[in-house]
Amino acid sequence: xxxxxxxxxxxxxxxxxxxxxxxxxxxxxxxxxxxxxxxxxxxxxxxxxxxxxxxxxxxxxxxxxxxxxxxxxxxxxxxxxxxxxxxxxxxxxxxxxxxxxxxxxxxxxxxxxxxxxxxxxxxxxxxxxxxxxxxxxxxxxxxxxxxxxxxxxxxxxxxxxxxxxxxxxxxxxxxxxxxxxxxxxxxxxxxxxxxxxxxxxxxxxxxxxxxxxxxxxxxxxxxxxxxxxxxxxxxxxxxxxxxxxxxxxxxxxxxxxxxxxxxxxxxxxxxxxx
Numbered sequence: 001x002x003x004x005x006x007x008x009x010x011x012x013x014x015x016x017x018x019x020x021x022x023x024x025x026x027x028x029x030x031x032x033x034x035x036x037x038x039x040x041x042x043x044x045x046x047x048x049x050x051x052x053x054x055x056x057x058x059x060x061x062x063x064x065x066x067x068x069x070x071x072x073x074x075x076x077x078x079x080x081x082x083x084x085x086x087x088x089x090x091x092x093x094x095x096x097x098x099x100x101x102x103x104x105x106x107x108x109x110x111x112x113x114x115x116x117x118x119x120x121x122x123x124x125x126x127x128x129x130x131x132x133x134x135x136x137x138x139x140x141x142x143x144x145x146x147x148x149x150x151x152x153x154x155x156x157x158x159x160x161x162x163x164x165x166x167x168x169x170x171x172x173x174x175x176x177x178x179x180x181x182x183x184x185x186x187x188x189x190x191x192x193x194x195x196x197x198x199x200x201x202x203x204x205x206x207x208x209x210x211x212x213x214x215x216x217x218x219x220x221x222x223x224x225x226x227x228x229x230x231x232x233x234x235x236x237x238x239x240x241x242x243x244x245x246x247x248x249x250x251x252x253x254x255x256x257x258x259x260x261x262x263x264x265x266x267x268x269x270x271x272x273x274x
Contacts, residue, residue: 007031009174009204010038010144015056018170019178027201029269033240033253034204036144039172041126042165044152046073047133049162053089053149062133063161070128073136076158077123080151086118089149119143120151135166174204201271202242202250209237210244211254211265218245221254222273226264229256240268 007028009021018040023031047065050057090113119142126137140148149165156163171178176199182190190196217227221243243254243265252271256263 009034012170013054013149013168015054016168016170018168019173019176019181020170021174021176021204023201024198026271027198029271030201030204030253033208033269034174035207036174037121037141037172038144038146038170038174039139039141040148041137041139041169041171042148042152043135043137043167044155045133045135045164045166046156046159047161048164049153049156050164051090053147053153053163054165054168061162064132065134065159065161066130066132068134068159069130070125070136072159073128073155074125076155077125077136077138079158080155081120081123083117083119085115086147086150086154087113087115088147089153116145118146120146139171141172175207176204200250205242208240208242208253210242212244212246213251213265214246218251221265221267222251222270224267224270226259226266228261229263229265241265243267 003025005025005028007023009023009031012018012020021034045055046068047063048059049061050059052058121141121143122139124139126139128137129135140146140151142148148168152163152165154163169178187196213221213227221227237256239255241254241256243251245251250271252267253269254265255268257266258264
């Protein structure tokens, strides 16, 4: 399979595993419309601080926490649910002054990492392992841009100790589940056997409201023309819409907007001809 364009639906930390949606060919144009929510299973280790907020970095401090209990930790985990202010790890791909933070960190430059608002929908405790450096397994559902490493670090800080991310598995991304994913080995095998079948692009857009056009409407819309829409304002969905031909073919992404003549369906991205 030879393609000129390949994209992905969100980076994974080098030590992390799990779901990474890959868009092939013209489907890369749809990445901006995919769901941004993600879910993880993470192991957080307490009593340790590193330069990268995970076990990949240099250990800068340790403090045995043998007396720490799950009852001490669970109430503090709840503080990380909802909309929270988060300082991303210094070793991250966020850009400051045109450079990636990890590039600045490796160069030894001291920069102020910008605080960002992120959303964490839910944190569930899965397991607790006491000891000198106790570990807690959690399931986290969150929005785009949330760093689980930062949650580990900040949880440790709230306990007046250190915290690092010991392991991370992304179980859901952009509407795709880990159970429906292919490993790299499985993908290689399917490609070798020539049985690989990409998931239809519309599978990533089920969260968008669908609109169906008649044949003549579809033809004009695919030419970039706006289509008059008769729905009342209260019944009209807002934001990006999946646009389909009456025969079921996916045509692209549109949006209902107001014009001088009334409500119209305007093309945002034409994916296919009618």
